[in-house]
Amino acid sequence: MTDPISVAVIGAGMAGRSHAHAYRTAQTVYGSEAPPVRLAAIADVNEAFATSTAQRYGFERAETSWQAVAEADDIDAVSIVVANHLHREIAEALLAAGKHVLCEKPLAPTVADAEAMVKAAEAADRVAATGFSYRRSPAISAIRDQVQAGTLGDLLHFNGRYWCDYSADPQAPSSWRYTGPLGSGALADIGSHLIDIAEQLCGPILTINGASLPIVIRDRPVPLAAALGHAAGVAVSDVRAPVTNDDIATFVVEFANGAAGTFSVSRVAHGYPNALGFDLFGADGAASFDLGRNSEFGFVDSTPDPVTNGWRRVLVGPQHPYIQAAQSMPFAGVGHGGQEFFTYQARTFLDEIAGLKRLPAPATFADGLRNLQVEAAIVAAARTGAAVSVDHLTPVAGNRSGIGVEPVKDSAEV
Numbered sequence: 039m040t041d042p043i044s045v046a047v048i049g050a051g052m053a054g055r056s057h058a059h060a061y062r063t064a065q066t067v068y069g070s071e072a073p074p075v076r077l078a079a080i081a082d083v084n085e086a087f088a089t090s091t092a093q094r095y096g097f098e099r100a101e102t103s104w105q106a107v108a109e110a111d112d113i114d115a116v117s118i119v120v121a122n123h124l125h126r127e128i129a130e131a132l133l134a135a136g137k138h139v140l141c142e143k144p145l146a147p148t149v150a151d152a153e154a155m156v157k158a159a160e161a162a163d164r165v166a167a168t169g170f171s172y173r174r175s176p177a178i179s180a181i182r183d184q185v186q187a188g189t190l191g192d193l194l195h196f197n198g199r200y201w202c203d204y205s206a207d208p209q210a211p212s213s214w215r216y217t218g219p220l221g222s223g224a225l226a227d228i229g230s231h232l233i234d235i236a237e238q239l240c241g242p243i244l245t246i247n248g249a250s251l252p253i254v255i256r257d258r259p260v261p262l263a264a265a266l267g268h269a270a271g272v273a274v275s276d277v278r279a280p281v282t283n284d285d286i287a288t289f290v291v292e293f294a295n296g297a298a299g300t301f302s303v304s305r306v307a308h309g310y311p312n313a314l315g316f317d318l319f320g321a322d323g324a325a326s327f328d329l330g331r332n333s334e335f336g337f338v339d340s341t342p343d344p345v346t347n348g349w350r351r352v353l354v355g356p357q358h359p360y361i362q363a364a365q366s367m368p369f370a371g372v373g374h375g376g377q378e379f380f381t382y383q384a385r386t387f388l389d390e391i392a393g394l395k396r397l398p399a400p401a402t403f404a405d406g407l408r409n410l411q412v413e414a415a416i417v418a419a420a421r422t423g424a425a426v427s428v429d430h431l432t433p434v435a436g437n438r439s440g441i442g443v444e445p446v447k448d449s450a451e452v
């Protein structure tokens with residue numbers, strides 16, 4: 039039997055637990071060609087989080103520092119799932135120590151940090167992936183296949199929304215999510231996913247034609263205990279800390295292929311816990327997705343007779359990406375959840391390490407940098423009130439028309 043790939047997760051908070059679960063279940067999807075996975079370590083400065091997560095998902099040990107993982111000789115591959123300002127230091131140390139790295143999105147707090155991380159990845163010659171988990175949605179992948187097959191014709195309009203309500207309550211506690219510069223709030227936290235999906239479907243964004251990044255709740259209470267994720271239910275003090283980044287992000291873009299994009303992102307959308315969705319309109323058809331109905335998508339084209347034509351609800355099944363080789367019951371209508379996106383993402387990362395080419399390659403650090411360049415242009419558009427071109431266009435992996443797009447001339451400073 040081949041040697042196992044030995045994995046660790048740094049950060050045992052909300053998303054860290056999804057990564058831990060994903061490494062455990064990655065072994066159960068896409069057949070047995072891949073090397074086995076050894077669940078080595080969970081690291082978190084909060085010892086209770088590290089210990090309970092290691093125990094829950096069957097990892098061999100818990101560590102209380104990321105350095106213990108970087109220095110360990112028995113670990114090959116590591117997920118970084120901590121606050122964004124910690125990503126660069128940890129990624130650089132792991133890559134220098136010869137580990138493969140899967141880093142959560144946004145790749146870094148700034149474009150400069152992400153550029154340094156891309157350089158570190160190039161120097162290390164290791165797999166360096168970014169956690170754009172929605173690339174692994176079977177329904178979104180199925181829509182992307184249709185775009186690439188040309189079924190929708192020339193793309194005209196992407197209308198996307200990512201509405202969450204984790205910050206809707208002004209009494210929801212302060213955390214690292216609220217303290218960065220403008221653009222590091224709703225835009226980077228959840229808008230980053232929507233931007234990546236849009237570029238996966240439509241190719242690169244060329245210009246931001248208008249943007250607004252309002253802060254609508256100006257301060258939040260300081261929590262009295264360690265909190266994870268969105269910290270719901272944690273006791274808070276009377277002291278309030280300022281909110282320095284965006285609660286809402288709206289922006290309008292032009293894609294390099296001429297299509298228009300309209301985006302609405304919010305973390306204060308009361309009643310919408312995690313509502314990502316989009317409509318994509320082409321000259322010959324349209325497709326739609328709603329995360330609340332994960333395992334289906336909407337589709338309309340001109341093929342059926344006009345008398346019975348209209349939007350149809352397509353249940354994702356074995357003829358669509360990921361289902362046949364990954365689900366235990368690979369039938370339409372059985373359904374799946376967002377956790378599977380993390381499992382498929384982990385599988386892709388492990389396959390890349392093993393040199394297997396069974397699935398679309400993982401999003402790279404360069405993709406993470408590209409995403410931050412778009413977000414920086416959105417911030418510049420919101421600040422200046424002017425249209426801003428996305429500087430230094432880098433290829434968007436796997437897109438239809440974006441590879442090799444020339445950098446934009448006369449672009450505004452971002």
Ligand SMILES: NC(=O)c1ccc[n+]([C@@H]2O[C@H](COP(=O)([O-])OP(=O)(O)OC[C@H]3O[C@@H](n4cnc5c(N)ncnc54)[C@H](O)[C@@H]3O)[C@@H](O)[C@H]2O)c1
Nearest residue numbers: 049050051052053054082083084119120142143171266267
């Ligand atoms: N892909 C997705 O769908 C998705 C979803 C949620 C979060 N995320 C990303 O995951 C990352 C973490 O977000 P989260 O919501 O899980 O955060 P979180 O606050 O729930 O968890 C972060 C964890 O890091 C630990 N930690 C803090 N400093 C540490 C250190 N120096 N060393 C080791 N551990 C440390 C904390 O104790 C906490 O348990 C962010 O980059 C976020 O954007 C991605």
